[in-house]
Amino acid sequence: MxxxxxxxxxxxxxxxxxxxxxxxxxxxxxxxxxxxxxxxxxxxxxxxxxxxxxxxxxxxxxxxxxxxxxxRDLTFISGDKEFFGVVVSIVLIAVIFLAGMKVLDTLPAFGTAIFTQVPDAASQVYLSEGLQRTGAANIVTSVILDFRAYDTLGEATVLFTSILGASAILRKKSRRRLG
Amino acid sequence: MLYALCFLLFMIGLYCAITKKNMVKIVIGIMVMEYAVNLFLIMLGYRTNGIAPIIGKGDLNPETGQVLSSFINGSVDPLPQALVLTSIVISLGSLALMISLCIRIYGKYRTFDITKIRRLRG
Structure with a gap:
């Protein structure tokens, strides 16, 4: 601890x-x-x-x-701050801080898992029947590759798209125009 | 208390992402926020003296092959772990995208300062 x-x-x-x-x-x-x-x-x-x-x-x-x-050269930031930007930053940080403090009050104490307080949580089913249904001894693997395989498919799609975007941004030459 | 420290880490990342004017610093702030959120989700599923959600030989009933209740009542939550695994990998992809944007902008404007790249240059 x-x-x-x-x-x-x-x-x-x-x-x-x-x-x-x-x-x-x-x-x-x-x-x-x-x-x-x-x-x-x-x-x-x-x-x-x-x-x-x-x-x-x-x-x-x-x-x-x-x-x-x-x-890369060191970038030294000149210190002229705009009034509007500072006010917006302070308001945003204060709002998120207050919302977070509200949430902290409702959380259970550390060490009592939140799924134990819900009678029929999905995690209980995964823990008790994961081995019989999927044959995987590691429950996390059985969740990502069997119970929620569509999530993993979406993850692969997002990863592929972001790498595609990064390589398109970093491309040195522009594509030659056809015709 | 650990939740509060995790929230403090999140607030540091948020402060960095909002107020800094260096592009790489903004990316760093977003990464710190990602660490804090992942850590928070894992903490929500933690049990005191819990065991990892991996079934060993000793956790099975020898006759029926069923999982013993000591494992079900002692294991930590596997669902946030699976989803955070997805989130970590996606954060790598978004980091690569953000950094490639930064490199491109640096190549065009020769600076990381976001106040100096307002003007458009053809």
């Missing part, structure tokens, strides 16, 4: 450094440390599949981010 607090505080400190540092490369490295500590945290929260995926995704994302920031 204590380890979760330590990791969470580490993530918050790394996030503050990543937000406030001037150097973009060190900000990117701090984001990477948030991701790896998050992966450790998933491991302590009994989610090994997510921990593995998080490490893989983190390495790829770090490579992409470093590709964007390395050998």
């Amino acid at each position: 204590l380890i979760l607090y330590v990791l969470m505080l580490f993530m918050i400190i790394a996030a503050v450094i990543a937000v406030e540092t001037r150097n973009l490369l060190s900000a990117v490295i701090c984001v990477g440390s948030i991701g790896f500590v998050g992966s450790l945290m998933f491991l302590f929260l009994c989610a090994p599949d997510i921990a593995i995926t998080q490490i893989v995704v983190e390495v790829l994302g770090l490579i992409i981010l470093i590709r964007a920031t390395i050998s």
Whole structure:
């Protein structure tokens, strides 16, 4: 239990450094440390599949981010702030903060899973009948590849579309016009 | 209390995404918000002294092959884990898209400052 607090505080400190540092490369490295500590945290929260995926995704994302920031000039932001923009930012942050505090009051205490308080939650069915129905010992795998396979299909579609868009944006030459 | 810390992480990401004027900083803020939301969803399904939702040999009834109730009453929630798995992979795709936009804009304007790229250039 204590380890979760330590990791969470580490993530918050790394996030503050990543937000406030001037150097973009060190900000990117701090984001990477948030991701790896998050992966450790998933491991302590009994989610090994997510921990593995998080490490893989983190390495790829770090490579992409470093590709964007390395050998670029440092951009120094001039400090002229507009009044309207500042007011809108403060109002937006305050509204989301108040809404979040309302939600925090209604949550159950940490450690009591929310699906145990619903009598016929879908997770209970997955846990009790997942092995018989799908033959997968790992319940998470049986959920993503059998019970909710359409979600995974949609995920593959979104991933393919975003990679297609990224490669279209980064294309060096414009397509030669036909005719 | 852990929920509150997770919410604090989300607010740091939101602050970064709203108020910073550097494009890469905005992308970093969005990523921090993604970490916070994923972590929050996993925390909602956590049970104290829970076990990972993977069935071992000891969790089966030897005669009938049914899953023992000790596993059902002790395992953490598998459904948020499956959906967060989807969300993490999609966040990688959106990160690639955002960063490619940043690289393209830098190539055209030679700056990451969003206040200097307002004017249109052909």
